[in-house]
Amino acid sequence: MTRSLDLPALDRIDTLAQELALLQDRGKRRIAILGSRHVPAVSIHLVELVSRSLAQEGHNLITSGSQGVNAAVIRGVLSVDPARLTVLLPQSLERQPSESREQMERVLHLVEKPEHDELPLPMASSLCNQEIIGRCDQLICYAFHDSETLLSSCRTAEDMNKVVSLMFFD
Numbered sequence: 458m459t460r461s462l463d464l465p466a467l468d469r470i471d472t473l474a475q476e477l478a479l480l481q482d483r484g485k486r487r488i489a490i491l492g493s494r495h496v497p498a499v500s501i502h503l504v505e506l507v508s509r510s511l512a513q514e515g516h517n518l519i520t521s522g523s524q525g526v527n528a529a530v531i532r533g534v535l536s537v538d539p540a541r542l543t544v545l546l547p548q549s550l551e552r553q554p555s556e557s558r559e560q561m562e563r564v565l566h567l568v569e570k571p572e573h574d575e576l577p578l579p580m581a582s583s584l585c586n587q588e589i590i591g592r593c594d595q596l597i598c599y600a601f602h603d604s605e606t607l608l609s610s611c612r613t614a615e616d617m618n619k620v621v622s623l624m625f626f627d
Contacts, residue, residue, distance in 0.1 A: 489519045489589045489614075491607060492526025492599030493626065500626060501529045504599060508533030512541045519589050521582070522546045522557050526599045531560055539565045543592070547585035548574045579606055586610040595620040601627050 488511055492504065508530045511518060520530040522544050534542040544564045546553060549571035553561070561567055573581040583606050590596060596614040600607040602625060614621045 485515045485517065486594045487517045487519060487592060488595045488597060489593035490526065490530045490597045490599075491521060491586060491589065491610060492530075493601055493604055493607065494523050494525035494527075496525045496529075496599070496626065500599065501525070504529040505533040505536075507597070509537050512537040515541075517541050517543065519543045519545065519593050521585055521589065522553055522561060523582075524554065524557065528557070528560060531564065535563050539563060542566060543568070545585050545589050545592075546570060547578065547581035548576075582606055583609065587613060590614045590617060590619060593619065595622070597622045597624075599624050599626065601625065 490504070490508060496504075504526050508518060512534045518530060518534050518541060520527045520542075522528075522531070527544075531542065531544060542564060543566040544561065545568045546561075547570060549569045550558060550561060550567070552574055570581065570585065573584060576584075586606065587610070590610060590613055593614075596611065596619050598607055598611050598621065600611075600623065608623075611621050611623050
């Protein structure tokens with residue numbers, strides 16, 4: 458019995474080869490993790506575990522400074538090695554909620570964007586996510602199906618030939 462295989466389009470073969478090579482690479486990567494602010498508690502623990510594990514493997518993690526997924530990433534990496542974490546804020550530290558500011562006190566590599574303080578938060582967050590994606594090799598994103606900013610960030614990462622893992626809460 459013969460079987461036909463669906464092969465990727467010729468213009469996707471190079472991209473597929475790059476993605477497979479990155480997934481098989483045992484070297485250390487720069488992994489961005491982004492996600493929703495409003496997340497079920499069980500999922501928060503999973504994000505912390507994944508972040509902690511990636512940091513223990515020696516990867517460098519990049520995230521933003523909001524509550525929810527990003528705060529869980531920060532907690533996870535800080536529990537292993539604060540030097541493995543970079544946090545890019547969408548605006549200045551003063552514009553962040555007090556609980557975020559407290560968490561940022563332990564972050565060694567903190568990038569603020571005071572020039573975005575006058576922008577609406579969704580726009581500042583989108584610009585921040587673009588910069589985070591530009592700095593990473595791979596993006597892990599935890600989102601809901603209606604998380605427009607995060608889904609747009611995933612599309613941007615795919616357009617930049619980054620490996621993207623998108624997981625939905627709903």
